[in-house]
Amino acid sequence: MNTTNQSFESRLTDIVVKIEKSGWTDEDKEAMYAKISEYLHESVLPIILQHAPSEEVKAMAADASKATVDAYIELMKKPLSDPKLYEELNTATQEVLDDIETALSKGGIA
Amino acid sequence: MSEQSMGEAAMSPRSRAIAYLEMKQSGRFQGGREKNVKTPLVPEKVRRAAPLVETVEAYEQMIDRMGNKGYEGSQKMLADLRPAAYEAAQIAQFGARLADIALTAVVIPFAMRGSLLTKGVGMWATMRYRPVEWAVGKMAKVGGAVVTSEAVAPIVNKILHGGERVKPGEPAPVAV
Numbered sequence: 250m251n252t253t254n255q256s257f258e259s260r261l262t263d264i265v266v267k268i269e270k271s272g273w274t275d276e277d278k279e280a281m282y283a284k285i286s287e288y289l290h291e292s293v294l295p296i297i298l299q300h301a302p303s304e305e306v307k308a309m310a311a312d313a314s315k316a317t318v319d320a321y322i323e324l325m326k327k328p329l330s331d332p333k334l335y336e337e338l339n340t341a342t343q344e345v346l347d348d349i350e351t352a353l354s355k356g357g358i359a
Numbered sequence: 360m361s362e363q364s365m366g367e368a369a370m371s372p373r374s375r376a377i378a379y380l381e382m383k384q385s386g387r388f389q390g391g392r393e394k395n396v397k398t399p400l401v402p403e404k405v406r407r408a409a410p411l412v413e414t415v416e417a418y419e420q421m422i423d424r425m426g427n428k429g430y431e432g433s434q435k436m437l438a439d440l441r442p443a444a445y446e447a448a449q450i451a452q453f454g455a456r457l458a459d460i461a462l463t464a465v466v467i468p469f470a471m472r473g474s475l476l477t478k479g480v481g482m483w484a485t486m487r488y489r490p491v492e493w494a495v496g497k498m499a500k501v502g503g504a505v506v507t508s509e510a511v512a513p514i515v516n517k518i519l520h521g522g523e524r525v526k527p528g529e530p531a532p533v534a535v
Contacts, residue, residue: 250521257465261515262512262515262518265514265515268519269514270463273372273373276372277372277373280373280377281373281377282514282517282518284377284380284381285380285518286517286519287378287384288383288384288449288517289462290458290459291384291458291464293458293462293465293504294454294457294458294461295462297461298458321454325457328516329457329460329461334418335464335465338461338462338464338465339465342462342465347476348379348380348384349380351379351440352375352376352377352379352380352383353376355372355375355376355379356372356373356375357372357375357379358372358376358377
């Protein structure tokens with residue numbers, strides 16, 4: 250990881266500035282933004298689930314009839330109240346930003 | 360030059376960049392501590408494992424179209440799905456919004472996270488019958504728009520709160 254002292258928001262902003270200043274077409278930029286957003290969003294849910302009560306997760310996963318919206322909300326309230334979750338999310342999202350910066354360099358955006 | 364680097368050289372810059380992210384994304388979810396998260400509680404694109412329900416693809420297509428059909432249209436599309444798929448679809452939708460909350464919490468200063476949690480989780484629980492645009496606006500408001508005078512702030516906000524509709528130079532979503 251290269252720049253953990255810089256905030257997530259600051260790093261993400263820098264990345265967007267680089268893309269905007271690149272010679273890429275709007276279509277290419279749009280595709281990259283969509284991929285970045287997808288990757289960031291996908292990186293957080295597995296970590297949230299790791300902080301949910303494992304027995305409840307297993308029970309819900311094993312029986313689809315138990316996977317109601319109300320049950321899901323109750324399940325997710327617990328991990329969202331755990332301060333450690335945000336430390337892990339911060340680490341994970343910084344790693345994703347590392348990947349994005351490497352991807353941009355492969356795409357000719359320094 | 361290796362076979363891989365020759366292949367990369369033949370790709371456009373955009374394709375090279377996105378292909379790299381695809382590879383990293385796939386690796387992240389196939390290994391490490393996340394590898395055991397194979398439950399119906401994470402949308403298919405996240406799990407990258409055995410299919411959850413046959414309607415996940417239909418659900419994703421529905422979500423893509425919801426923005427064009429408004430609140431009533433989106434509810435009709437949800438109702439048209441089979442009952443079991445309807446619940447699964449809503450859970451996946453909630454999962455996506457939960458990711459919005461989580462990313463918002465990562466962005467804001469640590470001292471503010473407690474109040475965000477109270478507001479964000481409470482609000483998240485009431486989103487069941489709300490259209491996507493409403494939820495996106497609400498979450499942007501709770502998290503606070505990205506505080507920067509940069510012209511790119513609308514794009515950063517959309518990456519965090521409404522990714523699939525991110526476009527270069529588009530105006531920021533209107534907070535409700």
